[in-house]
Amino acid sequence: MRRGIYLLEEVDFRPMNSKRPLEYLTWLTRYKQEDRLRSAPELTSGMSIRSREIDLVGAFYAVGITGHPQFKAVTLWDCHGGWDGGWRQMMEIYTGVDGKLFLSDIDDLRFSAFSRPLGAVHGSPALSSLCAEGYAAEFYLFESATVRPGAALEYLEAVRAERAPLLASYGHRLVGLYEVLFCDTEVVTLWGMSLDSHLAMQRARDAALGLDDEVPGDPRLLDWSKRARDYLSGPWRETLLSPFPGSRLALDRRP
Template structure:
């Protein structure tokens, strides 16, 4: 079975007008709901909305929680390319074939300031996001990690996350959503976890207690040991931040 192919997009807004990310996320969620009625092979490039396709599936639409380390303001979107490289990914590439005029027209012109996309490939142990959809899984918050690894060490790091870290976080109320190797490069990985406020706070305090900085919480030394273990794969910064699913999006609580 071919690996799952996903796209992670970070969208930034300027000036700092807090209505811009809300308008963008609402626009995106609304028009992608209309695409749910299509078949995977039904794709077209339309004026104002770019490519219309069910196979380019908006699984996650999030507002970035700035106090956890994001540049403010920011929206994050997670897309599932049904059919992998030969499915939704191919459809995204086809809109650039001939560089049609519709490609340069958008209903959200002047709303976004800049955006950055990461193509991602799932590794062993990553849940199928379509199975999560069928389960109707939701969470009030998502933990989002981007880490720079040694060249060629992406899959080794993600295997260690699956074997060592996932059981620890599961004990602290986190559910694994994705383990992704950033494609077209060999130095970056992304992980996704569903969680809630109490589980987030419990994990932070368990770490603090393990390093002697919280005498009132129960320590979990495994959190400290994981950070030591992770360093054998890392070759630069890693950062974890929190995301809030936008109301009406697939992973958002009803």
């Protein structure tokens, strides 16, 4: 089985016009739904590469109150076929630097975008399998962590073996364990959950810290934070994402 290759993109919008992420996510989900019916990839003016093998699995509005810059959209792409599939198709559009690369229907809508190429590790679900299952969640927990150089795979294995069962006990389902490619200091994990699951885990952590006496505390949550420091060397952050209707990981998949 080939390694799963994915792409995560964070998109910012300036000035702070709240309609811009709505316009972007509506435009993106609509044309990618059309791409699922395509028979061959094509480089087009206005929309760049059109391909069913470059699959928009997740389109999210970043929940700003959890630590994202406002306003932000996050997208998750599945390169079907891995390196020789969707990734090759994305790379081929840069051969010869075709003029179509510099034309977009959403010019001036986005302020900036940052992409992370991701490689799945052992225990990471195939996004295509999750989509085939029809899996979707109310919210998604997005972790970005800076690890010691070379420790990415060790950290992700610890997450798989130790943290995933803990989060599962709070109704969090593992969606992805990813090494950020072309660097050796960053990882990304993604989890699906309900709002109630999110709140229950936060209160259990507060109680373990002695800051909430109305629910039982769970010291395992604090133990994991200490354990994670064996691998971390820089910023670690978790933020929440709300799936946009029409995307594959949204409860409401209508366009």
